[in-house]
Amino acid sequence: MRRRAYPGDVLPLSVAEMDVPLAEPVARASTDAVALGDTGYPIGTAYAEALAGFARRRWGWDGVAVERTAMMPDVMRGVVELLDVLSAPTDAVVLNCPVYPPFYHFVQHTGRRVQEAPLGEDGRIDFTVLEEAFIRAGRHGPRPVYLLCNPRAGQRQRGPRRGGGGRARDAEHGARCAADLTGRRGRSGLEVSPRITP
Structure with a gap:
């Protein structure tokens, strides 16, 4: 390519x-x-069980409900399915740019609008810019999604400054936050607390 x-x-x-x-x-x-000839389709819960064990060991998190997991062929297909669960096609999706280019293509293919919230010059999430993007996104529908790509493909991602209040801003504007990959405790000041809420 x-x-x-x-x-x-x-x-x-x-x-x-x-x-x-x-x-x-x-x-x-x-x-x-x-x-071994292991080129077929995955079946069962072995992957989800392994993820649950990893999350428990790495992050001290017991939130993976194995029975509620679903296998996806790749990350971007999972993103599309998650957008369908969290929002309607008229809702907007907020992205921090620069971001993995397929995020734009796949989001737009679902009919949703992208609202950009560029990272600050220091490479961190700018919560003022993010809030402005949530406000713009809210004009397109009541359930915007904040699609967080972390870590960013090919570039070093720095976590938000402490005290940023990002989750509170998400909730204040009715946004759901979805992440394709999560940070690790002790790296760049990020602490992982992955979850999906209805």
């Missing part, structure tokens, strides 16, 4: 991982799975 869409000396961050060899453990696991 990058060799056709961009000059030879340009490496778009969204595809940077395609220009380096796979990590050895990933390559080995993939090769082992193919050698």
